[in-house]
Structure formats: C-alpha cells, structure tokens
Amino acid sequence: MNISDLLKQPESSILDFKRDIYDFVNDKEKQKAKFLKDLIAFCNTIRTEKARIIFGVSEVETGQFKVTGISNSLDDAQLQNIANDNLYPQPCFHYKEQIYEGFKLGILEVPVNHYQIPLSAKRELHKIEKGSVYFRSGSMNTKADIQTIFNIGSWLTSLKPKEIENGISELELLVDQSKPLSEILPILIARLKNSQNNNLLKLVTSELVGFKTLNKKDDSHRYVQIDIAFKPIEFDLSPGLTSEQVKGFLRNSAATVLHNVPFHHPIIELEDYLNSFKMKKSIFANLNESGKKYF
Numbered sequence: 001m002n003i004s005d006l007l008k009q010p011e012s013s014i015l016d017f018k019r020d021i022y023d024f025v026n027d028k029e030k031q032k033a034k035f036l037k038d039l040i041a042f043c044n045t046i047r048t049e050k051a052r053i054i055f056g057v058s059e060v061e062t063g064q065f066k067v068t069g070i071s072n073s074l075d076d077a078q079l080q081n082i083a084n085d086n087l088y089p090q091p092c093f094h095y096k097e098q099i100y101e102g103f104k105l106g107i108l109e110v111p112v113n114h115y116q117i118p119l120s121a122k123r124e125l126h127k128i129e130k131g132s133v134y135f136r137s138g139s140m141n142t143k144a145d146i147q148t149i150f151n152i153g154s155w156l157t158s159l160k161p162k163e164i165e166n167g168i169s170e171l172e173l174l175v176d177q178s179k180p181l182s183e184i185l186p187i188l189i190a191r192l193k194n195s196q197n198n199n200l201l202k203l204v205t206s207e208l209v210g211f212k213t214l215n216k217k218d219d220s221h222r223y224v225q226i227d228i229a230f231k232p233i234e235f236d237l238s239p240g241l242t243s244e245q246v247k248g249f250l251r252n253s254a255a256t257v258l259h260n261v262p263f264h265h266p267i268i269e270l271e272d273y274l275n276s277f278k279m280k281k282s283i284f285a286n287l288n289e290s291g292k293k294y295f
Contacts, residue, residue, distance in 0.1 A: 003100045006054065010063055011139035013045050017057040021070045021106050024078075033126035035079065036086055041134040041141040042110040043091050043119045046155045051136075055106035069103030079108075088122050088182075088268060089115045114159040116186045117208065118144070118152045122272065131210075131266050146209055150189070153208070157186050181207065182268040210266040223260040231255055 009015055016038070022031045042051040056070040076095040083091050092113040097106050118133045133144040135152060144152060188204050214222050227250040235249055250256045263270060 003054075003105070006052070007057065007065055007067070013136035013138060014042075014047050014049060014051040016053045016139065017059065017065050018053060018055045019058045019068060021055045021072050021074055023072070024074075025072075029126050032082055032086075033128050035082065036121060036125060037128055037134055037141055038108075039083055039091055039093060039110065040087065040119045040121070040128075041136050043093070043113070043115070044133055044144070044152050044156075045136040046152060047112060050112065051110040053108040055108070056103060057105070067101060067103045067105065070097075070106050071104075073097060073104075074106060086122055086125065087119055089117065089119060091119055112159065115156045116183045117268075118149055118156060120268075131269060146205075149209060150205060153186050153189060157189065180267075180271050182271055185267065207267045210269075211264040214262045214264055216260065219262075222263050224263060225258055226261045227251060227256045228259050229253075229256045 006015065011017060022035045024031050038053060042053070045051065056068060057065050058068045060066050074095060074097075079093075079095050083093070091110075093108060093110045095106065095108050097104055099105075120131050120133050121128050122130065124130045133149050133152065134141050135144050135148065136142070185204050185208055189201065189208075211219065211222065216223060227247070229250070233250070233253060233255055251258070
C-alpha cells in the first residue's frame with residue numbers, strides 16, 4: 001500500500017479519509033456506532049478490491065487532503081471485539097497504525113470477503129437500526145432498500161469463500177440442520193436467482209428482510225397460537241412444573257383466549273430472541289404488545 005498514491009485519490013466507495021480516530025473514551029456509544037456503521041457500509045459495498053479508511057488526514061479544500069496525524073491510538077483486538085459483539089455476520093477487517101512523513105496514521109482495511117448475508121447490527125445502536133443494511137454510495141454511507149439488499153446478498157454469496165465450512169459443500173449446508181436459517185436462506189437465494197421459481201424466491205427474500213404484511217393462509221408458518229390473558233392470573237409454580245402443564249392450566253382458565261399472533265420480523269431477529277430465551281433456561285417468556293394490535 002502506497003500512502004502517497006492513496007492521498008492523491010478522491011474519497012470513494014472504497015476510500016475514506018478521517019481527521020480523527022474513533023474516541024471510545026469520551027464519547028463511547030456515539031463513536032462506537034460511527035465505527036460500526038462505517039464497517040457495515042464498507043463490508044456491504046459491491047467492489048473488486050480492498051477498501052480503506054485512513055485516519056489522520058484533513059480536508060484543506062474540497063477534494064484536497066493533507067496529513068495531520070492522530071494523537072490517540074487504537075488496538076485491532078479492541079475493534080475486533082466491538083465488531084463481533086455488535087455485528088452479524090462476523091466481519092473481516094484489520095486495523096493498524098504506521099508513521100508517514102513523521103505523522104502517525106491509523107489505517108482500517110476491509111477486504112472483499114464472502115458472507116452468507118449482508119452485514120447488519122445485532123441490536124439498536126446510536127442512530128443505527130437493528131438489522132438495517134448500509135453500503136457506500138460514492139463517499140457516503142447509505143441505508144439500502146430491499147432491491148439493494150438483494151443485490152448485495154447475491155454479490156456476497158457469489159464470492160468464493162476462503163474456507164467453505166471446513167470442507168462442507170454448499171449443497172450439504174442446505175440440509176445441515178445445525179445451521180441457522182439466516183445462514184442457509186442466502187445460499188438458496190443465490191441458487192434461486194437463475195431459476196423461474198419467483199414465488200419461492202420472494203418467500204426466501206421476505207424471510208431474510210421481514211414481512212410487511214402477512215396472510216394467514218399463505219404465511220401460516222409465521223403465525224403462532226398464543227394464550228392471551230386479559231387480566232393477571234395466579235397459580236402455584238410447583239417444582240418440576242412443565243410447559244405443557246402451564247398450557248393446560250391457561251387453556252382451562254376462563255380468563256384466557258387463544259389467538260394466532262403474526263411474527264413479521266426478519267429471521268435473524270427471531271433467532272436472536274430464541275437464543276436469548278434458551279439461555280435463560282426458563283419455560284416462560286413475555287411478549288408485550290399494545291392492545292390495539294388485537295382489536
């Protein structure tokens with residue numbers, strides 16, 4: 001990498017200059033969100049070469065930059081931990097610092113990498129919506145619409161993985177029940193793109209990005225029968241109480257009704273919810289919704 005050559009280039013979808021490094025000490029949440037949004041956007045940008053952010057470069061005139069250096073330092077491991085805790089899939093990038101003409105520069109490099117789905121945030125962050133996909137449009141981080149998400153997903157899955165799941169073929173991945181649907185469905189999209197099965201392609205895409213509307217007949221798998229109580233119910237939580245016993249008690253109570261509740265969420269949100277529920281090792285879960293939704 002030749003810093004001199006990069007400084008002569010304009011900012012673009014694969015190059016960004018920043019005067020200051022992320023300040024996680026004085027403005028942690030906002031700066032963390034800025035870093036994650038930058039990383040999401042570069043990882044999701046359709047390109048053929050490595051993308052870079054160079055810290056310690058100031059814009060002196062429109063399109064004209066000079067090296068001013070950074071005063072603070074960051075560690076690659078620190079950035080990797082922040083990214084892995086907040087993004088899905090796990091991003092591939094590298095951060096390093098080097099001296100150029102007496103100034104310290106920070107360099108974030110994002111290689112072209114195979115992912116099963118576009119990168120997004122696992123949870124709500126400062127000005128970043130959970131599950132939202134960002135990409136670089138010119139020199140700007142831009143939120144992707146559904147068509148752009150589809151294009152990004154097709155590009156990412158078309159890239160050759162450096163290691164395909166320890167030698168497991170993509171066809172084997174499709175029938176591997178240990179894999180979450182959020183990893184398997186993007187493979188299906190890549191295969192369905194060249195087929196004539198538009199209905200199945202639409203269904204798989206909707207599972208990934210979520211459903212705007214649901215139909216009880218066509219989308220019955222997205223409805224779950226739930227007991228709804230309109231007032232508090234008290235019963236004895238005896239040791240060894242099973243979920244089936246709780247269901248029986250609720251359905252024999254005049255205070256509850258059965259209702260088919262639609263779940264329109266993207267599949268990754270449902271997987272995250274189920275995983276968090278399993279970690280609690282409980283047979284109970286609460287989902288609070290406005291009463292207006294049911295009347």
